[in-house]
Amino acid sequence: MxxxxxxxxxxxxxxxxxxxxxxxxxxxxxxxxxxxxxxxxxxxxxxxxxxxxxxxxxxxxxxxxxxxxxxxxxxxxxxxxxxxxxxxxxxxxxxxxxxxxxxxxxxxxxxxxxxxxQNVYPHRLARKGYARFADEIGDELCDDEEINRAIIWKEGRMNKKGQFEGDDLKMAIEKIDDYVQQKREGKLHLEEANTDILSKALSSEEHSGRVRGVGGYVTPTFYFNVGSIVQKHLVNEQFILQQKELMEKLEAMFRKGACDLDTDEKCVPNIETLDDDDMQILNNDDFFQGKPVALTLGSKSNIVAYGTIVHVNAVGFG
Structure with a gap:
C-alpha cells in the first residue's frame, strides 16, 4: 500500500x-x-x-x-x-x-x-519498516518487549556486511548488548517513566510523537503504558467473571426452590448459603419482616442485586 x-x-x-x-x-x-x-x-x-x-x-x-x-x-x-x-x-x-x-x-x-x-544512528531498513523487519528476525526476539525493541533497533542499523559504522553507533551497540545481558540475568531494573534498555543506552528520551524501533503512529504514552492498560482491562474482566459466577450460584439456588408444576404440592422455596466471601445480607435484623434486602459482592458498598423476602416461615427470595 x-x-x-x-x-x-x-x-x-x-x-x-x-x-x-x-x-x-x-x-x-x-x-x-x-x-x-x-x-x-x-x-x-x-x-x-x-x-x-x-x-x-x-x-x-x-x-x-x-x-x-x-x-x-x-x-x-x-x-x-x-x-x-x-x-x-x-x-x-x-x-x-x-x-x-x-x-x-x-x-x-x-x-x-x-x-x-547530526544523525549518527542511520537505519538500514530502506522502505521495509520496523514491523516487517521484526518478522524477519523473529528468531532473535523473545517475550521481553524491552529487549526486543533494543534488538530491532540495533539490527536495523547493521550494514550488508554485518557491521556497524561510526564510533557513536558502535558505542551505543555495546551499551545495548550490556544492558540486554543484565536484563536477562535479572540485574537491570529500570524504574524511570518512559525508560527502557534502548532509551537508557542512547541517553535520550523518546520523541513525543513516536517510539524508536517500533514504527510510525505509536506514541510513548501508549507504548510505555500498555502494560498498565492491559492490566486494567484484565482487572475489569476478572470482576465481570466474579459477577457472572455469583449470578450462576443465585440461579442455581432459585432453581432448587422453584415450584414443581407437575404436582399440586405447595411451593416451598429453599435458599442456599453462599460463601461468606461471596455475599452478605444487608438489613439482617429485618430478615423476616418482608422488607427489601441487598446482595453485595466483596463489600457492603458493592451492591449487585436487590430483593424482597416473600415468605416468613419458609424463607425465600422474590
Missing part, C-alpha cells in the same frame, strides 16, 4: 508546487479516494495517508534534484528537457529546475545537510 501511495504521489501531484501546502485539496482527496478503491483503510487514517503521500512526494523531488539537476550543473543545456520516462511536462520541469537553482532552495538544502549529519 505504501508503494501504491508513492506511485499516486508521483502521478497526481505536480512537481512545480513548492510545498505540500500549495497542493489543492482536490488532488489530496483524489489520492485518498484512490487508496480506498484498492485497500480497505479506516477513514481515521486519512491524515496519515496524506502525510505519507507528502513524504514520498518530497523524496521523489529530492531524487529528481540530485539525479537530473545537481549532477548536470556543468552541462546546463541538458537541463532544458525533462527526464524521459517520468511523465513530467516541459513547463513543470522548467519551473522545477528554476526553483531548485534558486538561492532560497540552496539555503534550505544546506541546512538539511547539516541536520542529516
Amino acid at each position: 505504501q508503494s501504491y501511495i508513492g506511485i499516486l504521489a508521483r502521478e497526481k501531484v505536480r512537481i512545480s508546487y513548492k510545498s505540500w501546502k500549495q497542493v489543492p485539496s482536490g488532488v489530496k482527496d483524489l489520492i485518498w479516494e484512490s487508496v480506498n478503491l484498492s485497500y480497505n483503510v479506516d477513514p481515521r487514517w486519512k491524515k496519515g495517508c496524506l502525510n505519507s503521500a507528502n513524504s514520498k512526494w518530497r523524496q521523489y523531488k529530492a531524487l529528481l534534484t540530485h539525479k537530473f539537476i545537481f549532477s548536470k550543473l556543468a552541462k546546463p543545456e541538458e537541463l532544458k528537457e525533462p527526464p524521459i520516462g517520468y511523465g513530467i511536462t516541459r513547463d513543470d520541469w522548467s519551473a522545477f529546475v528554476i526553483s531548485r537553482m534558486s538561492d532560497d532552495f540552496k539555503k534550505v538544502s544546506d541546512e538539511q545537510k547539516k541536520r542529516r549529519k
Whole structure:
C-alpha cells in the first residue's frame, strides 16, 4: 500500500508546487479516494495517508534534484528537457529546475545537510519498516518487549556486511548488548517513566510523537503504558467473571426452590448459603419482616442485586 501511495504521489501531484501546502485539496482527496478503491483503510487514517503521500512526494523531488539537476550543473543545456520516462511536462520541469537553482532552495538544502549529519544512528531498513523487519528476525526476539525493541533497533542499523559504522553507533551497540545481558540475568531494573534498555543506552528520551524501533503512529504514552492498560482491562474482566459466577450460584439456588408444576404440592422455596466471601445480607435484623434486602459482592458498598423476602416461615427470595 505504501508503494501504491508513492506511485499516486508521483502521478497526481505536480512537481512545480513548492510545498505540500500549495497542493489543492482536490488532488489530496483524489489520492485518498484512490487508496480506498484498492485497500480497505479506516477513514481515521486519512491524515496519515496524506502525510505519507507528502513524504514520498518530497523524496521523489529530492531524487529528481540530485539525479537530473545537481549532477548536470556543468552541462546546463541538458537541463532544458525533462527526464524521459517520468511523465513530467516541459513547463513543470522548467519551473522545477528554476526553483531548485534558486538561492532560497540552496539555503534550505544546506541546512538539511547539516541536520542529516547530526544523525549518527542511520537505519538500514530502506522502505521495509520496523514491523516487517521484526518478522524477519523473529528468531532473535523473545517475550521481553524491552529487549526486543533494543534488538530491532540495533539490527536495523547493521550494514550488508554485518557491521556497524561510526564510533557513536558502535558505542551505543555495546551499551545495548550490556544492558540486554543484565536484563536477562535479572540485574537491570529500570524504574524511570518512559525508560527502557534502548532509551537508557542512547541517553535520550523518546520523541513525543513516536517510539524508536517500533514504527510510525505509536506514541510513548501508549507504548510505555500498555502494560498498565492491559492490566486494567484484565482487572475489569476478572470482576465481570466474579459477577457472572455469583449470578450462576443465585440461579442455581432459585432453581432448587422453584415450584414443581407437575404436582399440586405447595411451593416451598429453599435458599442456599453462599460463601461468606461471596455475599452478605444487608438489613439482617429485618430478615423476616418482608422488607427489601441487598446482595453485595466483596463489600457492603458493592451492591449487585436487590430483593424482597416473600415468605416468613419458609424463607425465600422474590
